[in-house]
Amino acid sequence: MTIAITGSASGIGAATAAALSAAGHDIIGIDLRDADVRADLADPASRAAAIEKVTERCGGTLDGAVLCAGVGPHTPDPLRLIDINYHAAVAVLDGLLPVLCKAESPAVVVVSSVASVQVTWAENPLATDPTPADLTAALRPAGDYAGHLAYAWSKNALTVAVRRRAADWGAAGVRLNTVAPGTVDTPLLRAGLDDPRYGDLIRGFTAPIARTAEPAEIASLTTYLLGPQAGYIHGAQFVIDGGVDAATRPTMF
Numbered sequence: 174m175t176i177a178i179t180g181s182a183s184g185i186g187a188a189t190a191a192a193l194s195a196a197g198h199d200i201i202g203i204d205l206r207d208a209d210v211r212a213d214l215a216d217p218a219s220r221a222a223a224i225e226k227v228t229e230r231c232g233g234t235l236d237g238a239v240l241c242a243g244v245g246p247h248t249p250d251p252l253r254l255i256d257i258n259y260h261a262a263v264a265v266l267d268g269l270l271p272v273l274c275k276a277e278s279p280a281v282v283v284v285s286s287v288a289s290v291q292v293t294w295a296e297n298p299l300a301t302d303p304t305p306a307d308l309t310a311a312l313r314p315a316g317d318y319a320g321h322l323a324y325a326w327s328k329n330a331l332t333v334a335v336r337r338r339a340a341d342w343g344a345a346g347v348r349l350n351t352v353a354p355g356t357v358d359t360p361l362l363r364a365g366l367d368d369p370r371y372g373d374l375i376r377g378f379t380a381p382i383a384r385t386a387e388p389a390e391i392a393s394l395t396t397y398l399l400g401p402q403a404g405y406i407h408g409a410q411f412v413i414d415g416g417v418d419a420a421t422r423p424t425m426f
């Protein structure tokens with residue numbers, strides 16, 4: 174199978190590329206650097222060129238995609254965070270659909286986050302396609318934690334976007350699911366730990382399985398979801414968080 178992976182240069186994307194490559198698949202990595210296709214996916218022209226290059230490299234037929242590219246709550250500009258984690262991810266998803274449709278049993282995994290369930294769609298301003306000024310105003314009350322709020326909104330909106338595609342993509346024969354990790358030991362998490370606003374919060378938060386995940390553990394779930402044994406799994410979100418969601422919201426699922 175030929176599989177495109179965004180965010181392939183680091184963390185979960187790199188571990189996913191390694192796992193899928195070891196399983197014999199051809200990988201097309203897409204990232205800002207150190208990738209087969211170098212692109213800033215938040216930039217529309219760069220993103221369009223990247224989709225074009227992926228289309229060329231896969232010969233017009235793509236068997237799978239894993240969308241990992243993203244930034245964490247510590248990112249200085251929360252609006253850029255929303256652009257990368259939500260708008261760009263959805264645009265890449267839709268941009269790859271034509272080549273995915275050509276494959277025999279294509280599947281896609283989008284990396285959301287357990288933060289996606291920390292806000293509801295009803296309270297998510299991204300539901301109403303806000304202007305940058307509206308978003309800035311909505312983030313203001315969060316003060317130093319605007320990044321975390323923007324992150325939760327972006328991942329909530331990303332999971333909703335995937336679920337909203339389940340009907341059409343299923344009819345087109347393309348399986349589409351999200352994984353929602355808790356804390357995973359990657360450069361993104363380490364940057365959060367080094368940030369004075371977020372470091373103690375992250376350190377003080379212990380999952381029932383009292384450790385962070387290894388990127389390979391997320392890659393292992395993703396590999397399963399892309400494969401034939403997951404043939405009836407579609408439109409689902411898989412939390413992989415050491416039990417955090419169950420422990421904090423036992424009655425909500």
Ligand SMILES: NC(=O)c1ccc[n+]([C@@H]2O[C@H](COP(=O)([O-])OP(=O)(O)OC[C@H]3O[C@@H](n4cnc5c(N)ncnc54)[C@H](O)[C@@H]3O)[C@@H](O)[C@H]2O)c1
Pocket residue numbers: 179180181182183184185186203204205206212213214215216240241242243244245257284285286287353354355356357358359360361362
């Ligand atoms: N690490 C965690 O604890 C954790 C938890 C839940 C969800 N996630 C999600 O997992 C995904 C991968 O994160 P990670 O922890 O492996 O982080 P990471 O920083 O190790 O890797 C992210 C990759 O995305 C790339 N990227 C960022 N912006 C980009 C852009 N504009 N264009 C192209 N590539 C871009 C980066 O260059 C990097 O290689 C992200 O979507 C993140 O939100 C991570």
